[in-house]
Amino acid sequence: MTPHLADTPVLTTERLTLRAPAPRDADAFIRFFTSERSRFVGGPKTPREAWNFFGTEIGHWALRGYGLFTVTRTGEDRALGMVGHWFPLGWAETEIGWLIFDAADEGTGIAREAAAACVAHAWGPLGWTSVVSYIDHGNDRSVALAEKLGARLDPDAPQPATSKGETVLVYRHPRPESVA
Amino acid sequence: MSVQPTGGTVVEIPTFETARLRLRAPRWDDFDTYVAFLASPRSEGVGGPYTRDEAFPRFCTLIGHWHMRGYGRWLVADRETDAPLGIVGPMFPEGWPEPEIAWSVFDGAEGRGIAHEAALFARAYAYDVLGWATVISCTAPGNTRSEALARRMGAVHDGVCQHPHGPLTVWRHPAPAAVREGAA
Numbered sequence: 456m457t458p459h460l461a462d463t464p465v466l467t468t469e470r471l472t473l474r475a476p477a478p479r480d481a482d483a484f485i486r487f488f489t490s491e492r493s494r495f496v497g498g499p500k501t502p503r504e505a506w507n508f509f510g511t512e513i514g515h516w517a518l519r520g521y522g523l524f525t526v527t528r529t530g531e532d533r534a535l536g537m538v539g540h541w542f543p544l545g546w547a548e549t550e551i552g553w554l555i556f557d558a559a560d561e562g563t564g565i566a567r568e569a570a571a572a573c574v575a576h577a578w579g580p581l582g583w584t585s586v587v588s589y590i591d592h593g594n595d596r597s598v599a600l601a602e603k604l605g606a607r608l609d610p611d612a613p614q615p616a617t618s619k620g621e622t623v624l625v626y627r628h629p630r631p632e633s634v635a
Numbered sequence: 636m637s638v639q640p641t642g643g644t645v646v647e648i649p650t651f652e653t654a655r656l657r658l659r660a661p662r663w664d665d666f667d668t669y670v671a672f673l674a675s676p677r678s679e680g681v682g683g684p685y686t687r688d689e690a691f692p693r694f695c696t697l698i699g700h701w702h703m704r705g706y707g708r709w710l711v712a713d714r715e716t717d718a719p720l721g722i723v724g725p726m727f728p729e730g731w732p733e734p735e736i737a738w739s740v741f742d743g744a745e746g747r748g749i750a751h752e753a754a755l756f757a758r759a760y761a762y763d764v765l766g767w768a769t770v771i772s773c774t775a776p777g778n779t780r781s782e783a784l785a786r787r788m789g790a791v792h793d794g795v796c797q798h799p800h801g802p803l804t805v806w807r808h809p810a811p812a813a814v815r816e817g818a819a
Contacts, residue, residue: 501730512695518666518698
């Protein structure tokens, strides 16, 4: 028997399929996290650290029951990035995070499309009572995306305990009217 | 926040039993014991001590390793009570010199041959199930108990490897044929 993630949901949107991370995604993940592109999301890391962090993403699924999905275009399997639900110890609130591996895939709206599906999944099946996105100062692209999703900066929100001890921008996603 | 871990999603990890032990998947209810281990001076050999927050990604990666490599370290539990006693198994994270049988025993579980019993199983699993032709174990400088276990398993000194936490002593285990013949 090959160890594998079981019972993970698959989310589909107009263009995308969000599935559980798989070992075949590791190379793209490590390329991203060893590059400057990861500077706003905890990187750059060494290859060892990036590999371990991919393991953390998977273990988070096992321990929390949810995690970041690998984002693919429906019908293709190439990992474009990771978007989803993140709640490590030290986080003040449950978060939706996103990252796109290659610059060539930016500007196509895939992060927004995937994140919107994850926001709905958080309020719906996951039953979260609050949804935030933590964004590094200076990450203007992510701020723009959070605002497109309807999230607003919450200056009074509690800060997560980040590894580098720096403060982050807390964007709070509004509770949809359909959720009591 | 009131979100509790659900455990609804699992990485399927095979479970085995030895005379006194159960080798199984790490679970959320093992986490406090793991945190206590990583917070104690006993974790210096693995780069510690670590805080509870810092223990979380490490515990996650323990599970993720199984998914990425197809094998990994088990949570070693008491066969009768299922209490967590340590972490033992084959591992090969990125940047490691070669695949290893690794062992850590939690506070209060030392001196009962638990690491030995689990490590013997892990080595046999690496040879017989994973098909490895050779395997090492690494020990931190001054970890005399771990060195003694490596020797007890018939492993011999085979140089030093560099780890971000510092140099580690490499021990090479007897080859599969020697182990199967009962030489070690």
